[in-house]
Structure formats: C-alpha cells, structure tokens
Amino acid sequence: MLVLASASPRRREILARFIRDFAVVPSNADERCSLSDPGGHALELARRKAREVHSLFRDATVIGVDTVVSIDGRILGKPENEGEAYEMLKTLSGSVHRVTTGYCIIHSSGEHCGRVVTEVKFRELDDELIREYIATGEPMDKAGAYGIQGLGGLFVEWIRGDYYNVVGFPIEIIWKLKELGFKVLSR
Helix, strand or coil: CEEECCCCHHHHHHHHHHCCCCEECCCCCCCCCCCCCHHHHHHHHHHHHHHHHHCCCCCCEEEEEEEEEEECCEEECCCCCHHHHHHHHHHHCCCEEEEEEEEEEEECCEEEEEEEEEEEEECCCCHHHHHHHHHCCHHHHCHHHCCCCCHHHHHEEEEECCHHHHHCCCHHHHHHHHHCCCCCCCC
16 A cells, blocks of 8 residues: 655645555654755655654555745745745745655655755746735645746746656656556556
8 A cells, every 4th residue: 555644635635646546644743844955854754744644554655745945045944924935035036946755665665765856947926926826726826836837937037857846756756656566657
C-alpha cells in the first residue's frame, strides 16, 4: 500500500498521473521548525510528516513532502494575511529565488530522503498586478505566495530545474518510487 502524507490537491494530482493506486492521509505533524537552512527545513518537515503517518500504517510505504520558497537564504512560507502575501511577492519581483522540496519515503527497505531545488526568475511586478493577484485568493495557501500552475505562472520569466518541484512534488519522488518497485505509467 502506498500512502501520500499530504492534503495538497496538487501533490495528489501529480502522483496520480504516474501511479494509479494510493491513499491520501494528511499528516498532523508539527510544522514549526527552527532550522533556517531551506533544504534542512524542508527535509525535516518531510520526515516528520512521513514518520507521523507511517506510525499509523506500519506496513505501508509512506511519502512525506514539504516545499519552501527562499530568497537570499530567507524562507518564505505560506502568507498569514494579504499584507504578508504582498510583501512576499514584492520581494520576489524581478529576482531569482529557489524552491526547495524535501521528501521522505518510508519503505520496508528504510527511509529514502532527499531534496530537489529549482531556481525561478520572476518578472518585475507592479503594485496593481500584485494586488489583483492577491484579490483572487490564490496566493494564500502557497509557499512564497504564488502558484506556478495557476495565475501566478504569469509572473515567472524562467525556471531552471524541475517544474513539478515548483508545484510541490518533484519527479524525483516518482523515480524513487519506481526504483522501490512501484509500477509507474500503467493505466
């Protein structure tokens, strides 16, 4: 049995493109983390999520994932309000930032963990466009206050790396599942 320890509809959708049968069990793990390094932060939270759900499903393979957006080493989480969303988008405007996803797959052969980093360059954004985007509500549940797969994709000038990582579920996870014996691309 394969279990995705995430409530994210985007992660569920990406996994479903490649693997048909899996369960979704959102983690209740504590998401507060004192690690300031984006890679360490994402990896620690992914481990917590996977371990928490695995404690409920001991015979399952469990996938824990966490994605952070960072600029100049500063982590931009999910905005708590519209003002914070505005500040994040203003900070990203015209700049290159990094999207780091940590993952932890707990399998009968042990824990298989890793990190994927993608660089993203934003176009220059004016205040009016930022406010219009915030008014859509889209940025409020996303790290860095934008979704590349939605309206926020308009802001992206280029990416270097895995597009799916920016959405929150890098293809490296699918490849690792294949290496662990899961059938991918079967319908």
